[in-house]
Amino acid sequence: MHKSLPAQTTETIENDWLALFDQAPLGARAAVRDIIATHREAMADAFYERMMQDPEARAFLSSEVVHERLHASMQRWLTTLFSCETREQFLTAMAMQRHVGEVHSRVDVPVNIVARGARVLKNRIGGYLARSPLGRDELVEAVIYVDSLIDLAFEVMSSAFVASHERTARIDEAYRSFSSGQNMSLERERQRSALLDWENRLLQTVMTGQPGDDLPSVSGSSFGLWMQHKASALFRGASEHATVRKLMRSIDETLLPLCAQQLGAGNLSEVRHLLKQVQAEVGELKFLIESMFEHLVDLESGKDALTQLLNRRFLPAILARECEITRSEGKPFALLLVDVDHFKHINDAHGHQAGDRVLQQVAAILQNSVRSGDFVFRYGGEEFLIVLVEMDHTRAMRVAEKIRTRIAAEPLLISNGGQLNVTVSIGVAMHDGHPDYQRLVNRADGALYRAKQGGRNRCEPDLPDANA
Numbered sequence: 001m002h003k004s005l006p007a008q009t010t011e012t013i014e015n016d017w018l019a020l021f022d023q024a025p026l027g028a029r030a031a032v033r034d035i036i037a038t039h040r041e042a043m044a045d046a047f048y049e050r051m052m053q054d055p056e057a058r059a060f061l062s063s064e065v066v067h068e069r070l071h072a073s074m075q076r077w078l079t080t081l082f083s084c085e086t087r088e089q090f091l092t093a094m095a096m097q098r099h100v101g102e103v104h105s106r107v108d109v110p111v112n113i114v115a116r117g118a119r120v121l122k123n124r125i126g127g128y129l130a131r132s133p134l135g136r137d138e139l140v141e142a143v144i145y146v147d148s149l150i151d152l153a154f155e156v157m158s159s160a161f162v163a164s165h166e167r168t169a170r171i172d173e174a175y176r177s178f179s180s181g182q183n184m185s186l187e188r189e190r191q192r193s194a195l196l197d198w199e200n201r202l203l204q205t206v207m208t209g210q211p212g213d214d215l216p217s218v219s220g221s222s223f224g225l226w227m228q229h230k231a232s233a234l235f236r237g238a239s240e241h242a243t244v245r246k247l248m249r250s251i252d253e254t255l256l257p258l259c260a261q262q263l264g265a266g267n268l269s270e271v272r273h274l275l276k277q278v279q280a281e282v283g284e285l286k287f288l289i290e291s292m293f294e295h296l297v298d299l300e301s302g303k304d305a306l307t308q309l310l311n312r313r314f315l316p317a318i319l320a321r322e323c324e325i326t327r328s329e330g331k332p333f334a335l336l337l338v339d340v341d342h343f344k345h346i347n348d349a350h351g352h353q354a355g356d357r358v359l360q361q362v363a364a365i366l367q368n369s370v371r372s373g374d375f376v377f378r379y380g381g382e383e384f385l386i387v388l389v390e391m392d393h394t395r396a397m398r399v400a401e402k403i404r405t406r407i408a409a410e411p412l413l414i415s416n417g418g419q420l421n422v423t424v425s426i427g428v429a430m431h432d433g434h435p436d437y438q439r440l441v442n443r444a445d446g447a448l449y450r451a452k453q454g455g456r457n458r459c460e461p462d463l464p465d466a467n468a
């Protein structure tokens, strides 16, 4: 029944509610219930009115349907929440909270707006309570009761929100990788020509149409539909995507209506001028689409171009997942930061190209020195980061030492046919269970610093409590 929340959370909340209920005197609870019964409509009005003052909230609440439904369900919600007398009634109220949380997640209501809603309601109820005939002590108890109960309700709502959000994010991710697995160069061509098609159709309509004819909108074109529906999943997060949508709106909502107006008035030179502006915006659209597809190719491969190692932008996702695996399965992992010694000197003495070749060969040695389940990232210019999964400290130090000796022993080829011996310094840190992976990276960095300070070409473990 409570599938969106872990059983433990449900139980904690239930117990908290029981404690709250026991703690609040009967008189205080009855007063709150009466206030809600008498003023719930006015509260819903005030809530809605207050929220509509904010443009961000307005975006979610402005439709008539939302108004009507929100108004009714807000009143129902207040009544249900404050009239719970039994465990069963509370469970029903909780189910309602979870439902609201899931709706918020689907609609993507920002969490700050929800928090503001809670504040507005607490404030209102507090105001009515202050004007009630309750004595001082009971008034305090009633205010605490309202405050805690609303907090509890929002707690349930937020956990449902988060659970549902994570589900959506996983589905989105799966869809994105499915879509990017499709033939992207074909898609790029298809969208390019769809945009061109629309542009031609627009020019055709302008030239042969009758005054008063509707001009074809770009958002209604095959390109526009693709961009608004499929591309939003595919290019999620790309900065160009928002600009593309803005340009499409500017064409449809400003330039085309003006163009139709001037066409109706027979003002052809103005029409030509406006079409030029449309063409300029289409040119910009084409450029942005190209750049979005380019990014997608980068993302698709996920590799650093020079070394073919993992790109560091995946590091947060991978470290967060490894922290989670350690937490749930108790399998610790180790982090190695590997830095080529005196690399600047290699560049200076043999040229940048030689430096690049050294980096490629070091990367290959690193990749060949770990198991296929480990992760090797290019972390910075001449710095690499390795995640050794399911690893204890002794074995991690052994792997680090193996890497160090292999690199030192292997002469690396440089561009002019020459060979070069390079060394690396390595900092080793074990995940200590702290969920913030940046701490772990910092500890490995501290160990690396000590390896450099200690003379380079060496491996150093992190010191316990290095950044406690």
Ligand SMILES: Nc1nc2c(ncn2[C@@H]2O[C@H](COP(=O)(O)OP(=O)(O)OP(=O)(O)O)[C@@H](O)[C@H]2O)c(=O)[nH]1
Pocket: 306, 339, 340, 341, 342, 343, 344, 345, 347, 351, 352, 353, 354, 355, 356, 359, 380, 381, 382, 452, 456
């Ligand atoms: N060839 C090449 N050089 C790079 C690349 N990325 C960064 N570098 C160079 O790597 C050098 C790093 O130098 P430093 O950070 O001073 O460190 P170092 O010379 O390795 O000295 P230590 O780390 O203290 O042993 C800089 O000169 C960068 O320009 C790259 O992709 N290719």
